[in-house]
Amino acid sequence: DGGITQSPKYLFRKEGQNVTLSCEQNLNHDAMYWYRQDPGQGLRLIYYSQIVNDFQKGDIAEGYSVSREKKESFPLTVTSAQKNPTAFYLCASSPGTGWYEQYFGPGTRLTVT
């Protein structure tokens, strides 16, 4: 299960606080992704990055922010502007975009109360 890691596994925050989820990969992959998984809704794309210092919004980017300062790292910040932040967050990476398999991290379950 090595290669792409996320920490922590469980995260609890009070409403109104920003929180940053970590995602690191040692696969030398160019592309990285953040998804949100809610029951019955599959995986929805938040942000993706094809190369360092570049990232694009996905379908549900509002209330989230990312950075890609290093190839290995793609942290996601859940801001207080996100209306319903409690969810399971999955990070993924792939060698490139298009016809490439995505490798997923183990996920972070965020609970905001």
Place this chain on the structure above:
Amino acid sequence: GENVEQHPSTLSVQEGDSAVIKCTYSDSASNYFPWYKQELGKRPQLIIDIRSNVGEKKDQRIAVTLNKTAKHFSLHITETQPEDSAVYFCAASYGNQFYFGTGTSLTVIP
């Protein structure tokens, strides 16, 4: 954007029977269709994928078929085993983004 629909949402089969999960997509530009298996509490893992220049692909007990004209693709699992019990997701992709179906929870009854 792309819209992927997946059916059924839940599926129960007897051990040894076959299971079929179907997905449809809306964007004819999609050209890569992976299937992921997610066991409870674990990360999704690729089990099989198919590209738009191929109509069918098989890997042991798992097969995927693609009908580009009708814009649908299906996962077939034969001789199901209890360890096949999991949530299965289809996806459609072109370029930079993947669009996932809502998942099928498969239960194989021993």
